[in-house]
Amino acid sequence: MEPHILSFPNEITAEIFTHFLPPYPDRPSVVGPLSPSFLLGICRQWYDLDIQVDDDELHAQQHHLLQLWLQRSGNCPLSIELRNFESGSLRRRSHPLMPAFLETMLCHASRWQDMHIFMPYENLRQLEASVSMPLLRSLTFGPDNLHRMTDDTPERPMHLFTQAPQLKAVVLSHSFNPFCITLPWSQITTLEAVLFDDQFFEILRQAQALESCTLWLNSQDFESPNLPTIPTLSRLRYLKVEGGTKEWAFFLQGFLRRLGTLPALESLHISEMFLGPDPVDAICSLRPRGYPREIEIWQACASLDVYRGAFPEAQLAISA
Template sequence: MALQPLDWQPSNCHRWPESSKTDAHLLLLLCEDGHNSQVDGRRAPSPSSSDGRESFQPVTILELPPEILAEILVHCLPTYSAAPAALRAPLLLGGICGEWRMIALSTPSLWSTFILPVDMGKTTDDSPVVRLFESWIARGGNYPLTMVISCSASDAGTPPPYTLPGSFISALSRSASRWHDVHLVLPHGDFHRLQANDGFPFLRRLAVKAADWRLSRPDATLPLDLFINASVLDDVFLGEGFDISDINLPLHQLSYFESHGGTAVSYFQVLCQATELREIRLNPRSVTRFEEMVHSNVKSLNLQSVDFQESEALGILDYMTCPALEKIVIGGSTPLLSHSLLRFLSRSSPPLREFILDLDHHHISDALANTNDVLMAMPALELLELKPLTAETAHDIFNRMYDKTTLFLPRLTTLRVEVTLHGVRSSSWTYATLVRMAVARWNVEADENIAQLQLFKLSFSNPHHFSRVWGNPWPQLDADSRAQLVLLDEQGMDIELMIGDDDEPPIVVDA
């Protein structure tokens, strides 16, 4: 069941477990006439027809075995889970007929994945949301839970400090032994009220955030020990209000870690102890005090992916060696100074396959300093995304990829670039180099040293600003270049070329 987190959840929503879904209209197709609707089932074959072929009779929906109907009901769940609602499965299913209600109530998996918003200012022991939660948990039996409990305070509610009623905390504690993938947005103090008498035998993914994180809390609060013995926990996200110093975790068994409130020092602590870590996302609150870290190198043998939410955090690379790293993602609002990255690459020599720079598109300079030096240190790259780039740097990359003698990025199959037009006259940008590169990297034939470029996307940042402020039209795609790109597209290369501004639709090759 894919669970869509609430708006506080970071961009890595893909980490929620997926399962197959049917179209949202399936239920209506099945139930338009409960007793007469038919599905494409089959009865046992009747005697052969006159032409010698077996004849099949359709089966009505109510003739399906209960276990088959239960499976169909599970596939009627929303693609993106939301708060329980009468007009949404699974509650909707119980209103079709008595038999469907009985089957729905006896199918725990229907009640195992949900999002529950809770108004901290209005929730009391006898509030409907408490009874709803208790009922939902009971109907789920012993099935592992995938859920979001998201607390917030309405403007008309009780003023802070906030706390949840004891009945809700008790119900949440009783369900702890069934937690599997759980996002909890609770008042900070209520995390310390939770209990897990039977432990967390199923808990694999955990995300926590203090609903009252904007409010000050006592400095003497002890670290939360609730999850220290979660034996299979391997994926942790710490939202606002939680640093690694606020919660004790079984770091030695984690494969994924992310924190929105950490410092460079706290991330270094995680890297030192989480020896099985495969992926880490860094969004440090403070990146200027690297001198507080122990001046010894952390060799992360298993780390395969690192995501920097701010490019200023790259200084931590001076304290890391990651020989198995396959993916680097860097975002933020400041251009990337690549000195730490270059030192890291020369020390680690990782088999990097993906390198993504996604900085603020308002920058008018290259997102990456010493672009070609950095790229030459990653010869195994298969996916490259750079934005923004100056026109000069983009041309340089295309030129190097066109010249097969340099073997520049020889394994690249996916290339996405965004070019900033600041200071560029329309006549100074041509598409000839771009087209030559695309043709050369598509027609590689049997060359074993160079991979075929399969996907290429080029766009311009702020063309409207360029056109209006600098008085120049955006660079136009000439007919010959367009024809060559269209031909490559027809031959199978996935090409997308975005050119235009707010007043004129963009040109898109392979729309």
């Protein structure tokens, strides 16, 4: 009979995982020499623990497994993805056990490091608890139903993750609304988001530490006089902007004018329709002294030669 994996000396088991699995928090590939499937030749059985709240018959067992998993993880940093599921619902509602799952996870919030949290808005109130999260460094986050809420949209915004001093990187869900949920924007250095015009400016006027920003813009009204002024983002080195159609080009050109100058910008990735009738001049106005080292333009009408003549030392990628 083949020996069970647990009967191996700890040193051998540790070497197996050291050589076949990538360093935390990177994930292994599904197939290939660095995939967990290679360990199938050693481990007779692999148990895949997938914590999801999507089956009434299993939720009690899954909650128990979550508690057991958190207990056995000791003092190790945690990377967790928690999503709410309700099959067949046009409007996602909270699963009855979602509060219990979140409460269990909050008991270990001091070990949170890389978190993915998507759930109905009403459950997010639990995150307002005064809980220290000293290790939290990246967050993929947002409600999965706020865009469907109307009359029940709250008057008082939630202030979340206020005790997470190491939180620097944030990816927001499509339903995130900064007028209903606030994060510690002043410390965020990396942001990815799908936003409307007023939401975009509400965040950027507070996120003065941003170094990298990837945006998909959902609105055409960048010429609105009601939009707030954005202070200069003096640390922003990477900017990628997507969104809109050619029919919106006139309105989208106001985006960069609202954004102002970006003195530290090194990498720009943007559709030419955001740049207006003179795209070269628009790029130069972003960084009056010099220009970005890396420039990627798509939906371009101007030729590569035009950009190469204006930015001879930049790494260029131009596509129609």
